[in-house]
Amino acid sequence: KQEVTQIPAALSVPEGENLVLNCSFTDSAIYNLQWFRQDPGKGLTSLLLIQSSQREQTSGRLNASLDKSSGRSTLYIAASQPGDSATYLCAVGGGDRDDKIIFGKGTRLHILP
């Protein structure tokens, strides 16, 4: 059974710092991995999707990497801003074997102005 773990559970950093959020998964046979952002009381916004054959994806100040063999992904946020404050969720998709995506519990990020 796939399990997704995100560390840390919560993080507070001063504005302007670069930071890394971690995601690990127990079954390396994944189809893809997706990073989401969730603001309080809202739905999820898709940030980056990495296919199993890819090593990383970039969008603006965000960079996500995937090391499938070790069961790890990181989300790198450069030059953090107060508007980046949110909960960041990592989710892995099982593909043909399993159409579901499994979510981690998220990292609550607070950027201090």
Add this chain to the structure above:
Amino acid sequence: GAVVSQHPSWVICKSGTSVKIECRSLDFQATTMFWYRQFPKQSLMLMATSNEGSKATYEQGVEKDKFLINHASLTLSTLTVTSAHPEDSSFYICSARARMDQPQHFGDGTRLSIL
């Protein structure tokens, strides 16, 4: 980018009422839609997966007669919470996906409060 609209965003109703939540993909055809439930400060719990024109696949522990899912078109899925009770109060979120190699796009969620 892809947009998924979920309606209503917030509903309060009396115990015993049935409530319907709509999920629409506005600018793409969603062959698969997913329904999730989220408790405060918890991650999303998948309730069911629905493919257009097929019966929904429910996760273990989710009552299919309680949570009716219809995915009659490539742009619309509905979740009906039948005879809702206070324990059904939660945040319900839908997502839609065009193809398996495409990302899931989420609605803004529906906060359901049963009195």
